Amino acid sequence: MVALLVAACVAGLVDVPVQAADGPGPDARALRRQLRELTTAPGGPPGAIAVLKRGSRTEVYRAGVAETGSGRPVEATDHMRIASTAKAYSGAVALRLVDRGELRLGDTLGKVLPRLPRAWHRVTLRQLLNHTSGLPDFSADPKFLKLVSENPRRRFDSRRLLDFVAGRPLEFRPGSRYVYSNSDNIAVALMAEAATGCRYEELLARLVYRPLGLRETSLPQGYRMPEPYMHGYDVTPPNPPEDVSEVLGTSGVWASGGIISTPKDMTAFVRGYAGGRLISDPTRRQQLKWVDGASEPAGPGRNKAGLALFRYTTRCGVVYGHTGNFPGYTQLIAATPDGERSLTVSLTTQINKTNKPELLERVRSVEENFVCALLRS
Secondary structure, X not given: OHHHHHHOOOOOOOOOOOOOEOOOOOOHHHHHHHHHHHHHOOOOOOEEEEEEEEOOEEEEEEEEOOOOOOOOOOOOOOEEEXXXXXXXXXXXXXXXXXXXXXXXXXXXXXXXXXXXXXXXXOOEHHHHHOOXXXXXXXXXXXXXXXXHHHOOOOOOOHHHHHXXXXXXXXXXXXOOOOOOOHHHHHHHHHHHHHHXXXXXXXXXXXXXXXXXXXOOXXXXXXXXXXXXXOOOEEOOOOOOOEEOOOOOOOOOOHHHOOOEEOHHHHHHHHHHHHOOOOOOHHHHHHHOOOEEOOOOOOOOOEEEEOOOXXXXXXXXXXXXXXXXXXXXXXXXXXXXXXXXXXXXXXXXXXXXXOOOHXXXXXXXXXXXXXXXXXXXX
């Protein structure tokens, strides 16, 4: 089961800020009901929370519990594993370094990280950020999965994770295809460290956490969760939910999915990041050159991939953001292109196209309804 859970881990024009959707949309009561129905669906999460923020006004929707048997509701200040939304944070670090001239989007692995396999040397930072690199995915490597299965809390050297696939060639010519890979953001973090001489964790604190006021966000190496936290569950009927919050260590995902945060902090992050507050306009224009590709799991509406950011085109308008899933957790962060309106949705079980495809489509539908509520005048 652990192996399955771990494994699950054309340029467009720049969009103008979307206008708020006019006309009727889902009301608060309907949104609460839909969130509650997710928590009672077969295989659904024991807990769910959605945070909508328009300007300074915040609305919090919640259903279920933070821990089964406790009756405690999920709170916006509860910690959780943010899964692959952490890739947006590594993108924020890299793009800020591009702004400072310490990295360039055209910099190659061969130039910045010459110790990596020669076959990978042509891959650029841009291709890593939009998942067109062709790097083989270390998290799907049989040896890596075997080690995790033997000891889910094993402490990996996060900076050597790419060694698991170092003997393999690229999966395709760089820039020719889109394939989501956890290796990409490991390489991004390593490039950031090589360019600055600073540890990635310090770069996160200096370039992302502090400017956006993220006080409850961290990138640990172990398996412990800080209190209070939403407990994450494996929900496989007819078995009762199994708490997997602290089953896996995060050293084996690191920059591709190891961050712990809260819905409150994630709201602050996505408003700043998707709204372009962290980077210059020229770098922003490069970030918003879209290619065909969906986040994992797919977000609401039609998905396109930019540089560590996805465009979700819904029936009510466009938002930018990222999704993620990790054992016990499923995440969506999204905001309007100006960052003035944002949505964070957190569920306490892993839902993706492999393990629960029908439930994922239901989740995406609910997410789209929340986007419509967010954009409504």
